Structure formats: C-alpha cells, structure tokens
Amino acid sequence: MKGNYGEMLLLLLGWLSLMAVNSRYFPASSYSAVLSFLPVWSFEALLALWAGVFISLAWGGTWRSFAFFTVLAGMGFGWAEVSGEVGVPAEGRNVILIGVDSLSGDVLSRYENLLPNMRGLMKASLRFDRAYTPLGRTFPAWVSILSGKYPADHGAVFNLRSLGHVQRQGLVSSVLRESGYKTVFAIDERRFCNIDESFGFDRVVGPRAGALDFLLQRVNDTPLTNFLLQSALSEYLLPYSYLNVASYTNYSSSGFVEGVLRAAQSSKPIFLAVHLESAHFPYRTRHSSLSLDLDNRFLEQHLRALQVVDQQIGEIIQGLREQGRLDNALVVLLSDHGEGVGELEATVMLDGKSTELRSYGHGADILSDHQNRIALGMAVFQDGYPASSPGVRHDQVSLLNLREVIERYVGAGSIEVSDKNSCLIVETGLRIEAASDYRNLKESEVFSQAIGLYRIEGGRLSLREEEIPRLLVAKDIGLRCRNHITWHSFARQKYYSFLLDDRGVPVRQVEAPSADIEEIEKYSNIYRQGF
Incomplete structure (x- = not known):
C-alpha cells in the first residue's frame, strides 16, 4: 500500500465516496445521476474502503492493516446515530x-x-x-x-x-x-x-x-x-x-x-x-x-x-x-x-x-x-x-x-x-401572465415579464414603488359573503356576482347587489386615495 498506488487509490476512492454519498442523500442534485445505479449498501462500502486506505496509509501502509481498518470503518458507519437534547419547560401561556x-x-x-x-x-x-x-x-x-x-x-x-x-x-x-x-x-x-x-x-x-x-x-x-x-x-x-x-x-x-x-x-x-x-x-x-x-x-x-x-x-x-x-x-x-x-x-x-x-x-x-x-x-x-x-x-x-x-x-x-364579519374583503395579488398556467410555464418568460417591476433596495429585492399605483388598479377586489360572492373584474371592467353552495363553491351567476358594490368601492378608494 506504500507509494503512489496507495495515494492514487485514496484519491479515487475519496472522489467516488463523495459522489456516492451525494447521490444517496441529495438525489435531486445534478451530480447524482453519475452513480444513481449503485445499490444502497455500496455507499457505506465505498466510505469504508476510503477510510480503510486512509488509516492504513497513516498506520504503515500494509495490506493487512488496510483490511483491518476497512472492516472497522464499515462497522462504525453502520452504528452511527444522532442524538438530541430535551429542553427546559417554560412558564406562561x-x-x-x-x-x-x-x-x-x-x-x-x-x-x-x-x-x-x-x-x-x-x-x-x-x-x-x-x-x-x-x-x-x-x-x-x-x-x-x-x-x-x-x-x-x-x-x-x-x-x-x-x-x-x-x-x-x-x-x-x-x-x-x-x-x-x-x-x-x-x-x-x-x-x-x-x-x-x-x-x-x-x-x-x-x-x-x-x-x-x-x-x-x-x-x-x-x-x-x-x-x-x-x-x-x-x-x-x-x-x-x-x-x-x-x-x-x-x-x-x-x-x-x-x-x-x-x-x-x-x-x-x-x-x-x-x-x-x-x-x-x-x-x-x-x-x-x-x-x-x-x-x-x-x-x-x-x-x-x-x-x-x-x-x-x-x-x-x-x-x-x-x-x-x-x-x-x-x-x-x-x-x-x-x-x-x-x-x-x-x-x-x-x-x-x-x-x-x-x-x-x-x-x-x-x-x-x-x-x-x-x-x-x-x-x-x-x-x-x-x-x-x-x-x-x-x-x-x-x-x-x-x-x-x-x-x-x-x-x-x-x-x-x-x-x-359576515362578509370578507378579498383581493388578488400581483399577476404575471407567464405564470398563470403551470403546464406552459417558462422561467425565462416569467423573468422577462417581472424584472422591470423590481429593484434592489438595501440588498433586498423590492417592488418599485412607482409601479404600485398601476399594479393596484389591476387588482380584482371582491366581497365574499356566506352565500354569495361579488367582485370587480379588472380584465372585463365589470362587476360579477355568484351564489355559493354550502362549501363556498359558485353555482349560479346573479346580478351584483348594489350594497356589495358600495363596500367594494369603499375599499378600492383606500387604494385610489392612498396612492
């Protein structure tokens, strides 16, 4: 085990061990496909071989010491456990x-x-x-x-x-x-x-x-x-x-x-x-x-x-x-x-x-x-x-x-x-057209449509404040009640209302109640006046 052969074996087994363990514990890694065909027991075997070579070289480099320390390392990897600590009870609610x-x-x-x-x-x-x-x-x-x-x-x-x-x-x-x-x-x-x-x-x-x-x-x-x-x-x-x-x-x-x-x-x-x-x-x-x-x-x-x-x-x-x-x-x-x-x-x-x-x-x-x-x-x-x-x-x-x-x-x-609160105000967030359907989502298109809306502020990404008024206008804002929901659709520039079943699922379109429209307009005015 002395000389260049032992060192080359150590490097090779070290690389294989690192890749094998990465493949086992991080299967989604782009590096994992290389050794994904290996059975589970091979990961411990590679680690044991690497540890055996390393320790035997340090011990003197004989094949007998290599075999002994490889078996010992394999037993060690098989017995490894993780322990935790129990905290101290706390007072109060x-x-x-x-x-x-x-x-x-x-x-x-x-x-x-x-x-x-x-x-x-x-x-x-x-x-x-x-x-x-x-x-x-x-x-x-x-x-x-x-x-x-x-x-x-x-x-x-x-x-x-x-x-x-x-x-x-x-x-x-x-x-x-x-x-x-x-x-x-x-x-x-x-x-x-x-x-x-x-x-x-x-x-x-x-x-x-x-x-x-x-x-x-x-x-x-x-x-x-x-x-x-x-x-x-x-x-x-x-x-x-x-x-x-x-x-x-x-x-x-x-x-x-x-x-x-x-x-x-x-x-x-x-x-x-x-x-x-x-x-x-x-x-x-x-x-x-x-x-x-x-x-x-x-x-x-x-x-x-x-x-x-x-x-x-x-x-x-x-x-x-x-x-x-x-x-x-x-x-x-x-x-x-x-x-x-x-x-x-x-x-x-x-x-x-x-x-x-x-x-x-x-x-x-x-x-x-x-x-x-x-x-x-x-x-x-x-x-x-x-x-x-x-x-x-x-x-x-x-x-x-x-x-x-x-x-x-x-x-x-x-x-x-x-x-x-028998009725609740509900509203939409920022809507990016490229992200509206997961079946056709392309990250490059989402990035292209969204990048102009943001800036780096104090090391963090944040919405450009000058874009906020335009984005607020594009919100759908509604009033969800127990048995119906009314909302203003920005895309159609129209009020809609639907009756809801006991689960809250829409069943039938009806005329939007004037009282609902008044509540929605009152909430929308907070945006109009504040921005």
Whole structure:
C-alpha cells in the first residue's frame, strides 16, 4: 500500500465516496445521476474502503492493516446515530402558529389520510371549514395575521413591497414581546416574504433575505456545498441557502425543525410563528417517500411535498412537547392561502357561456375555492396534549380573526372566535401572465415579464414603488359573503356576482347587489386615495 498506488487509490476512492454519498442523500442534485445505479449498501462500502486506505496509509501502509481498518470503518458507519437534547419547560401561556404554504382546505379534507400529523392536530382542534385568506400571497397574509387588518390598511399589498411602506408597529408580535414573551418567526423560504426582526420578533429562523437568494440556489448544488448545508456552519458561510426550500437539492427539512426548536428555548413564554414552504410551487423535495400515481402530476407533486411538511409538523409538535412548551399553549394550524393545481372546481354559466372553473397557483382568481379557502384549526394544549373541546364551525372566518384569538387566549386562556364579519374583503395579488398556467410555464418568460417591476433596495429585492399605483388598479377586489360572492373584474371592467353552495363553491351567476358594490368601492378608494 506504500507509494503512489496507495495515494492514487485514496484519491479515487475519496472522489467516488463523495459522489456516492451525494447521490444517496441529495438525489435531486445534478451530480447524482453519475452513480444513481449503485445499490444502497455500496455507499457505506465505498466510505469504508476510503477510510480503510486512509488509516492504513497513516498506520504503515500494509495490506493487512488496510483490511483491518476497512472492516472497522464499515462497522462504525453502520452504528452511527444522532442524538438530541430535551429542553427546559417554560412558564406562561405559549402561542404557537404553524403555517403551511399553499394548503387549500379542499386538499386537506380530501387527502388527510396522507397527512397524519395534520389530520391528528385538526381532529383535536376547533376547526373551520369556511376559512379564507384576504389575499392569497404569503407576505400580505402573514401581515394580516399579525395586524388583524386588511392589506389596504397595513400596506403589504403585494409580496416584496418595500418595508418602509408596511405597518410594523403595534403588531401582535410586538405587543407580546413588550409583555415579556420571546417572539420567534421561522420561515424556510424568504424570497417573497421579507418579514424580519422589525416586525416585533426577537429572532428570525431561516435563510437570509436578499437579492442573492434569487441567484445562488442553483450554483450551490455541488457535493461539498450539499454537505456543508447540512451543518449549522452554513448559516454563516452560505446564509442565503441555509435552511432554504428554494435550494431544494440540499434543503434539510429536519435541520429547519432543529433550528426552530433551538430558537424556542427560553425561560420566557414563547410566541412562535412557523411557516413551512415545501408545498409551494414547484413542489420539489428530496425528502418525500410518498408514492402516488395520479393523472394530475401537479397534484401528485404537491401531495408529496405536503407529506414532508406533515413530517415537519409532527417533529415540531414532539420537540415542543419535550421542551414543555405545550404544557400550557395555544396551537394554531393554518395556511396562508390555497393552491390551484388545474383541477375542475365547478362548471358554471358566466355571461351566458358554460365555463369550467379551474386554475393554477394562488392569489390570482377570487372565484376559485381552491386558491382562497384555507386550512384553519386551533386547540389549547395542557400537559403536552390537546385539552380543549374539538369541533367544526361552518361560519365564515378569515386570517384577520387570529389576532383577536391570540389576545383573548393570552388574557383568559380560552379560545373564542367571533363571527362578526359576515362578509370578507378579498383581493388578488400581483399577476404575471407567464405564470398563470403551470403546464406552459417558462422561467425565462416569467423573468422577462417581472424584472422591470423590481429593484434592489438595501440588498433586498423590492417592488418599485412607482409601479404600485398601476399594479393596484389591476387588482380584482371582491366581497365574499356566506352565500354569495361579488367582485370587480379588472380584465372585463365589470362587476360579477355568484351564489355559493354550502362549501363556498359558485353555482349560479346573479346580478351584483348594489350594497356589495358600495363596500367594494369603499375599499378600492383606500387604494385610489392612498396612492
């Protein structure tokens, strides 16, 4: 084993080992196809061979020492385990918000058997089957949760609007921090949600927000960076890819959970808001073991990504239980918006023509139940487990109701959701024509249509403020009531109204009520006068 042969063998086996392990743990990596044909046991064998050569060269370089250390290394790789720590229980009423990106109420109800942790949490909760987002985009939705206000009132009217024009004072996170809470916001994809510490949070967990987040994820797919991003060191060396779902090749779902649980450790009561992004389009993940055979490939990929999120929710709940955070806590499971994946929702007569209602994405179609109806359930935990009475409510509620729920729980320790809002304002977000149909989506066309709308401000990408008035005019704005929905269509420059069934799905076009038009105009005037 002495001399050049041993060194050449060491280098060759080292390269093969690195590529093999990269192929096993990062199957979506562009480097993984090289050794994808190898069986599972070969990865440990290559590592053992490499370790055996390395140690035997250092020991003296005999073939006998090579064989001995190879066997020993193989046994070591087979016995490797990871251990964790249990935190210290915390005092006070804790508030835990667990958000799931792009989860529609429809998908959760139809496929809950694939999502056991979400199903179990919802079954133990007071849940709402007619809950809606005011605007189907992550940043506006979360600012509505924290403020209890509509986008026109809090300023987050689009994703990536400059923070200087968004309300960041008086949020429920700030109020709780001033009351002695530790406040944490955790999100594993920040390209379109720039919530940071200025929104009343002591700590933000996740990748660094910035323009580089849009540029670095593909170039960070190398065997070395893939492994580096599994360690806490990457928070400092690769901050824009650290715990970042957009870097799906090397994103660590368990690493993000560990980051959340570390941030939750404190002697203070905790306000923890977590947002899990894996189920956002394009639904790419290396962690799912779910095997499906559906005709709709977008739905299939979406469900596979949701399975990963479901696993993370189970890990978060278990970790918080071990920390004692669930001994006295309000836990809310929610989604920021739904998701259209091209499924047929209904067939209606629109202006006398038979029209199929199907869509892709979110925040683009007010009439779509799949885009706008969200998952929402809440439970009081005592001694680590749900203790409040579960049930289903059919009245119409919104993400705006959550601030009031949180404040009442912190003050009185119970859940109470008012149904004072019989009708809810709803609106669309920024709509890019090239992204309207996932079947024909081309990233180059999306980039071409969107690039002129943004600028780099303080290292972050933000909408050009001078573009905001034009974009606001192009919004569809509506009023969703229990049994009907009315909205103004920018494309058709006309008011529409539809009767809804008990699920909130449109069934028949009717004349738009004048009272609805008046409410919509009143809200629209906030935009006209403010911009």
